[in-house]
Amino acid sequence: MARKASGGGDPQRTLRLLWGPSPRAAGGAVRGRRPRIGVQRIVDAAVALADEEGLEATTMSAVARRLGVGTMSLYTHVPGKAELLDLMVDAVWRELELPPAREPHAEGWRGLVALYARRTLAVHRAHPWLREISTVRPPLGPGLLARQEYLLAVLATAGLDASRAAVAADALATFVDATAAAEAEHAHAARVSGQPEGDWWQARQEFWDEHFDPGRYPAITRAWKAGGLHRGAAETAADAREFGLRVLLDGIEAAAASSLER
Numbered sequence: 001m002a003r004k005a006s007g008g009g010d011p012q013r014t015l016r017l018l019w020g021p022s023p024r025a026a027g028g029a030v031r032g033r034r035p036r037i038g039v040q041r042i043v044d045a046a047v048a049l050a051d052e053e054g055l056e057a058t059t060m061s062a063v064a065r066r067l068g069v070g071t072m073s074l075y076t077h078v079p080g081k082a083e084l085l086d087l088m089v090d091a092v093w094r095e096l097e098l099p100p101a102r103e104p105h106a107e108g109w110r111g112l113v114a115l116y117a118r119r120t121l122a123v124h125r126a127h128p129w130l131r132e133i134s135t136v137r138p139p140l141g142p143g144l145l146a147r148q149e150y151l152l153a154v155l156a157t158a159g160l161d162a163s164r165a166a167v168a169a170d171a172l173a174t175f176v177d178a179t180a181a182a183e184a185e186h187a188h189a190a191r192v193s194g195q196p197e198g199d200w201w202q203a204r205q206e207f208w209d210e211h212f213d214p215g216r217y218p219a220i221t222r223a224w225k226a227g228g229l230h231r232g233a234a235e236t237a238a239d240a241r242e243f244g245l246r247v248l249l250d251g252i253e254a255a256a257a258s259s260l261e262r
Contacts, residue, residue, distance in 0.1 A: 093143030
């Protein structure tokens with residue numbers, strides 16, 4: 001599956017749509033008929049359409065039909081599909097609704113990171129199309145900056161200096177996003193194929209009976225005999241996510257302790 005890239009539209013127009021007019025921009029009130037639709041309604045309709053029918057079906061014309069307006073009406077608010085994708089991505093990231101990073105948590109800073117991970121997973125579950133968009137060049141909107149600010153502030157309370165907190169935040173965001181997207185991918189495959197995971201593997205039993213050579217793959221064989229490969233994809237993904245996050249947090253904690261000892 002080819003991933004669509006964010007950040008591909010006109011940067012100036014996208015930033016104005018994400019943040020509103022610049023405070024430096026001059027101009028008075030605009031007279032005339034109030035528009036039937038606005039940017040927020042367009043984004044909401046596009047997100048709902050992508051949730052229901054997928055990203056490929058979320059064209060400008062399809063969004064317009066959903067709103068009951070002509071396609072050209074959308075272009076008076078949003079320049080095109082590239083800018084709309086950026087607005088959609090930032091809109092769903094705002095659904096994280098993260099608390100103030102210094103708000104007390106029973107598990108301390110680790111609990112606040114775990115909260116971020118849970119809410120990120122919830123966003124991917126609610127919007128499975130998010131896995132299809134590469135955010136290597138992300139939309140610089142309120143949603144992205146809010147989660148970045150949250151992680152940096154949380155990691156500062158862990159004892160990391162600002163520079164190391166930035167690296168740790170990137171590591172956490174990359175891991176959490178990747179594992180959440182992988183779970184969404186598993187769910188999407190089951191939904192699109194209409195075939196439960198157990199049935200998919202059963203249809204490939206011949207591989208294990210006729211092609212798999214335990215002597216050639218001893219590590220896989222040992223893991224299988226130990227019960228490490230017996231679980232379904234959903235359970236395996238959840239275990240991997242919890243294990244990986246715990247190891248990352250242990251490493252960050254050790255790095256913070258090392259910094260304090262210097």
